Amino acid sequence: MSPEQQEREYLPVHRDPSEVILPPLVGTIIDGRAFRRPAAPGARDEFAVRLAEIYERTARIMHGEVAPLETVEAPVPSAHDEIMALRRRINMDVWRRMVTEWPNGDYRDATMDSLDDEQGVREVRAWLAAPTARTLVLGGDVGRGKTHTAFAALRVLAERGLRVCAVDETRYLAALQPGGSDLLPYKVREAVEQADAVLLDDFGAGRDVNKPVTEFVCKEIGSLLSNRLGTDRFLIVTSNYDPEQLGAMYGPRIISRLAQQAAGVYVKGIDRRPYVLPKTWGGRPATAVG
Ligand SMILES: Nc1ncnc2c1ncn2[C@@H]1O[C@H](COP(=O)(O)OP(=O)(O)OP(=O)(O)O)[C@@H](O)[C@H]1O
Ligand SMILES: [Mg+2]
Structure with a gap:
């Protein structure tokens, strides 16, 4: 920012006590002197x-x-409202960026209103209204709308001003390997650990149900889950597998951590994924035999 721009952005506050000093959020202190930004009309x-x-x-x-301690009907400080509005805006921006950049699928229209009964909209709404269990597990077959539902719920949490983060298991684990992504592994882990609400998508995807996961997978997923246990932070997990299948792959330690404080919703209905391949392989209509 050029000195002229800075001059326009920050106007010095007058020393005259009749001059109004604005609340801290719209001003700043530089070298011990109070500066303020031009206020919106009416704010002063x-x-x-x-x-x-x-x-x-x-x-x-x-x-x-x-008496000094007499109850005062003080309005909620405006700085609090401003901070909350800012948090809501930032986290909605994060949510929008995540759905826009999500590689497999388009979830930009994922809102609670877009869900139907088969997708467990009532249960998910109830969970969002009173989430006594901090984890929500969305199970169901391929293409039923688990990720869509998860992003819709995550959007509600972002609108509340919670810090949101979405990862799918495969890419998350890949990013934790050296050179697995543009970010350093500890940064990836940190982003997930510090979020108020995490979506872990496609848990168990691409695994063989008869084969236990590696020690690395066990350690990383175990630490992701342990980190959220006993806190008031949210976790939404989607999976094609049922608890027994997950138990066979990840072992009882992980499943017990996942199941603790978890609410489950089964997402039913049809495969909603739009057709990407021609219905007749090779693009030719199927010819009747005989
Ligand atoms: N209620 C909905 N309204 C509009 N589109 C939807 C709805 N539910 C799902 N979809 C769309 O249907 C497609 C499949 O949904 P989604 O990817 O959520 O399924 P999934 O259950 O997560 O599948 P998979 O098990 O393969 O991960 C997506 O393109 C999604 O945007
Ligand atoms: Mg999915």
Whole structure:
């Protein structure tokens, strides 16, 4: 930013006490001096009124007119609202970026309103309204809309201002291998660990149900799950496999961690994936035999 632009962006606050000092979120301190950004029309008046109320109350306390600890009907500080609005905006932007960049499928329209009864919309809504179990497991066959449902639920959590993060198991584990992605493995792990709500998509995908997973998979998935246990952070897991099949692959330790505090929803219905291959292989209509 050029010095002229900076001048326009940050105007020095006058020392005159009658001049209004804006709340901290719209100002900043540089080298011990308070600077403020130009305020939106009306914001200064509102703040001036509030400041006058505080001055008046302080004076009354000092003159012994009211006890300092008397209940004051204080409005919620505007800084809190501003921070929450900012968190909502940032996390919705993160959600939008994730669905736009998600490699397998288009989930930009995934909202709770787009879901139907077969996809367990009522159960998912109930979970979002009172998530006593912090983990939601969405099971079901291929193409039924598990990932779509998961992104719709994650969107609601992002709209609440929660920090959201979505990974699919295969790519997550690949990214934890040296050179597996553009990011350093500890950064990938950190992004998932620090999110308030994580989607772990396609749990168990591409695995052989008769073959136990490797020690590396066990360690990483175990640590992802352990990290969320006993916290109030959310986890949404989608899988084509049922608990027994997952147990056979991942072992009881992982499944017990996944099942603790978990609500399960079975996503039913038809395969909703749009056709990408011609219905008749080779593009020719099937010819009747005989
Ligand atoms: N309610 C819905 N409204 C509109 N599109 C939907 C809906 N549910 C699913 N879809 C679309 O159907 C396709 C398949 O859904 P999705 O990828 O969520 O299935 P899935 O159960 O996760 O499949 P898989 O087991 O292969 O991962 C996607 O393109 C998704 O956007
Ligand atoms: Mg899926």
